[in-house]
Amino acid sequence: MEKNKxxxxxxxxxxxxxxxxxxxxxxxxxYKKISKEDFEEEVLTHPGKLTMPPIxxxxxxxxYETNFDNQVWVDVPLWFxxxxxxxxxxxxxxxxxxxxxxxxxxxxxxx
Numbered sequence: 001m002e003k004n005k006x007x008x009x010x011x012x013x014x015x016x017x018x019x020x021x022x023x024x025x026x027x028x029x030x031y032k033k034i035s036k037e038d039f040e041e042e043v044l045t046h047p048g049k050l051t052m053p054p055i056x057x058x059x060x061x062x063x064y065e066t067n068f069d070n071q072v073w074v075d076v077p078l079w080f081x082x083x084x085x086x087x088x089x090x091x092x093x094x095x096x097x098x099x100x101x102x103x104x105x106x107x108x109x110x111x
Contacts, residue, residue, distance in 0.1 A: 048080030
């Protein structure tokens with residue numbers, strides 16, 4: 001899997017979350033492991049305003065291999081008021097075909 005395409009997919013998902021586009025997030029979510037309502041509640045009840053992490057943070061995310069060649073696990077620390085929070089988004093990024101990467105939100109939790 002190509003690192004830059006994984007990063008683009010994560011950035012796209014973060015932009016949707018920051019803009020509270022929860023319907024679109026879950027329309028594009030491959031596997032519905034968490035409900036839209038639970039996800040939305042976690043994001044909206046966390047103190048502060050959700051902000052985009054700095055570029056250096058996004059470019060240094062850790063990707064974890066899985067048992068499948070077409071997917072990687074990513075834990076994305078969410079940022080509120082321009083500070084890293086204890087709320088983390090866990091997702092799988094899938095290489096659907098050579099040009100298309102998709103996500104599946106696996107969990108959102110406090111670390």
